[in-house]
Amino acid sequence: MNFWDTITGNDLNREWKAFEARAAVLPPDFRAAYEEIKGHIFGYSDFTGRNLMPILDGALGLLEETAADGQSIHDVLGDDIQGFCAALAGEEGARNFRDKWREQLNRNVARKLGRLGG
Incomplete structure (x- = not known):
């Protein structure tokens, strides 16, 4: 992967198109x-x-192999695709982007309140 592809995300676009082509032939x-x-x-995604x-x-x-x-x-x-995705992303109960943002917001608010209160 070259620098330009990394910066522009072209490598991700190519990879994504390849995934979609593979998925199109699934039952x-x-x-x-x-x-x-x-x-x-996608809730477990980083910025990019x-x-x-x-x-x-x-x-x-x-999915390809089992099909x-x-x-x-x-x-x-099974019946729990959301749980399957959480397991894929790390483990059951894995943090998603909302959890990360909530923690960051809470830290920032606590820090500001700490400065104001003392």
Whole structure:
């Protein structure tokens, strides 16, 4: 990856298009599950989303393999896709961007109140 691609995000665009092309050939129920995974996993993104690319690649690979093996989407993911995404992002209860922002806001407010109060 060259510097320009990193700065502009061109590498992410190429990778994203490749993911979408791979997902397009999945059976309909697997494609729907992939769309739901994308919707839930973005809450765990960093500023650029670069940290999600290996996670999405792994999830898509899992869906491709299990579809090829003839398994059902329910056998693979169960009923809790949101929990599956949390597990992919780190662990159950993994912090998402709202949690991080809330903690930062609380620290900033506490720091300001500490300065005002004492």
